[in-house]
Amino acid sequence: MTTDQVLVERRIAARPETVFSFFTDRERWLSWMGRDGEFSFTPGGKYRTNVNADHHAAGAFLTLDPYHRVVFTWGLEDGDMGVPPGASVVEVTLTPDGEGTLLTLVHRDLPPDARAPHLEGWTHYLDRLVARAEGRDPGPDPWLQP
Numbered sequence: 001m002t003t004d005q006v007l008v009e010r011r012i013a014a015r016p017e018t019v020f021s022f023f024t025d026r027e028r029w030l031s032w033m034g035r036d037g038e039f040s041f042t043p044g045g046k047y048r049t050n051v052n053a054d055h056h057a058a059g060a061f062l063t064l065d066p067y068h069r070v071v072f073t074w075g076l077e078d079g080d081m082g083v084p085p086g087a088s089v090v091e092v093t094l095t096p097d098g099e100g101t102l103l104t105l106v107h108r109d110l111p112p113d114a115r116a117p118h119l120e121g122w123t124h125y126l127d128r129l130v131a132r133a134e135g136r137d138p139g140p141d142p143w144l145q146p
Helices: 016-021 026-030 112-133
Strands: 006-012 037-039 046-050 056-065 069-074 088-097 100-108
Touching: 006 112, 016 088, 016 100, 016 112, 026 037, 100 112
Parallel strands: none
Antiparallel strands: 006 100, 037 046, 046 056, 056 069, 069 088, 088 100
């Protein structure tokens, strides 16, 4: 982590095209993060998703650069952790790495008290994404339990 951001990287044994689809298809997104949600996967398109038992996230997609980059705003509807919808930005970069992909996620504009919980959250969810993109089942998400 640096001053106002969270950084998480994962090497994934799947091509960037496959990994990208987990950020641009509702069912694939919900297979690694969230219970339900509405998504408009276009620049300027909005989304709202029940991330876990306690939080609904909302924001808008800023950039969808096929197979390379996805950028979206992020925040929690209840304003928890001082991050209301649209208050922060998540940038996901996909870099070809042999037969796989290096995924780099940078979450910017987080207040100090929100950084550690978001690092924990992105670590949890990106581990689930890796499993899905590699064709494995990460099992039920324990964070979806009330």
